Structure formats: C-alpha cells, structure tokens
Amino acid sequence: MNKAVFLDRDGVINEVLTDRVKFVNRSDQMYFFPGVAEAIRLFNQTFDYVFVVTNQGGVGLGFMKEAQLQAIHSDMITSLQKEGALIQEVVYCPHKPKSGCTCRKPNSKLIEDLARKYDVDVKSSYMVGDTDTDIIAGKKAGTKTVFIGKSDPLADAVYPDLLQAAHWIVDDAT
Known part of the structure; x- marks a missing residue:
C-alpha cells in the first residue's frame, strides 16, 4: 500500500484572511506561504502521493463558479510544479457550509475516496x-494529524507552518 500526505489548502498552502487577501476566488489571489514548495518537495521524497483536500x-x-475553482487549482499545481513540488490531485467540497453534504470536512469522505x-x-x-x-476529518479517516497554528488538543503534532511540520512528518514516517 501507498503512503500519502493530505493537505488542506487555505491557511496551510496559501494565505487567507490576511491583509493581502480575504478569500481566494481567482488565481491572482493565491499567495503561497514561505517554504510551501520546499515542504511539498520533502513530502515527494518520502511519500507516494501528496493531495490537497479542501472545503x-x-x-x-x-x-x-466551479470552473474558476478548478482553474485556481490547476494554476496552483502548475506554479508548485515549476518549483519541483508535485501535488497528485486536488479534491474539494463545493457545497455551502452547513449544507449537510457528506464530503465537507470534518467528514472524511474526500480523504477516504482518495485513499x-x-x-x-x-x-x-x-x-x-x-x-x-x-484534524477531525483526518482522525475519522484514520490518518495521523498535524495542526498548523498555535495549538490543537486533537492533533498528533502542532507546528507554526508547513515547512516545520514537513520535517517532523518525514522524520515520523521514516
């Protein structure tokens, strides 16, 4: 069987709710956090797959429109690929919050389907x-979980950014 890293998008890979951008509704609003490409390259060396799983x-x-979202994801993959960072697939829940769908995190369907x-x-x-x-979606799916931020009592590990988390994940996985 294969190993994978499942990444949330907004707040992990790119800025959201910052001075530069509130939400990413167009590709020109995608601002990668420092170290994201390097982190994904580290994952690429250790894991079979890197996926993005996003509400x-x-x-x-x-x-x-859904076509705009798909264009944003295509541009994100292309930009990261130019830096040697490969994302195999992006899956998303397009539904409204509280719509009751089965794919929206904290449900684990998107992760389970990719698995x-x-x-x-x-x-x-x-x-x-x-x-x-x-974190709840990851736990429900059966993965280890890493929180990007200050603290989360449910997560297996907590780091301030993806690059620092990547070093721990790679060490933990090998």
Missing part, C-alpha cells in the same frame, strides 16, 4: 490542516 464553500455560496482510488494506507499517512475540521 470551498465559496462555490456553493455563489462567490465563484481507495490510490491504494493509500491511511494509518501511515498524514492530514495537515489549520482548523479543527481538518
């Missing part, structure tokens, strides 16, 4: 996120 309620709320599709052993994989919903 994107802006689609359901009408702030952007089935790519024959991923979730017990040797990691979910990285910046909210409790990310």
Whole structure:
C-alpha cells in the first residue's frame, strides 16, 4: 500500500484572511506561504502521493463558479510544479457550509475516496490542516494529524507552518 500526505489548502498552502487577501476566488489571489514548495518537495521524497483536500464553500455560496475553482487549482499545481513540488490531485467540497453534504470536512469522505482510488494506507499517512475540521476529518479517516497554528488538543503534532511540520512528518514516517 501507498503512503500519502493530505493537505488542506487555505491557511496551510496559501494565505487567507490576511491583509493581502480575504478569500481566494481567482488565481491572482493565491499567495503561497514561505517554504510551501520546499515542504511539498520533502513530502515527494518520502511519500507516494501528496493531495490537497479542501472545503470551498465559496462555490456553493455563489462567490465563484466551479470552473474558476478548478482553474485556481490547476494554476496552483502548475506554479508548485515549476518549483519541483508535485501535488497528485486536488479534491474539494463545493457545497455551502452547513449544507449537510457528506464530503465537507470534518467528514472524511474526500480523504477516504482518495485513499481507495490510490491504494493509500491511511494509518501511515498524514492530514495537515489549520482548523479543527481538518484534524477531525483526518482522525475519522484514520490518518495521523498535524495542526498548523498555535495549538490543537486533537492533533498528533502542532507546528507554526508547513515547512516545520514537513520535517517532523518525514522524520515520523521514516
């Protein structure tokens, strides 16, 4: 079986709710955090797959069309790939918050679907996120979890940014 890292997008890979950008509704609003490409390159050396698993309620709320979101993700993958950082697939929940769908985190369907599709052993994989919903989704799916931020009592580890988390994840996985 394969190993994977599942990454939340907003707040882990890119800025959100900052002075520069509130939400990412266009590709030109995507500002990567420092060290993100380096972190993903580290994952690429140790793991079989790197995935992005993200709630994107802006689609359901009408702030952007699904085609716009797909273009943002395509541009994100291309930009990171130019820096040698490979993301195999991006999956997302486009539904409104509180819509009751099964795919929105904290539900684990997006992670579980990717795990089935790519024959991923979730017990040797990691979910990285910046909210409790990310951590809960990872726990439900059976992954180890890493919180990006100050503290989360549910997470297996807590780091201030993805690059610092990546070093711990790689060490923990090997």
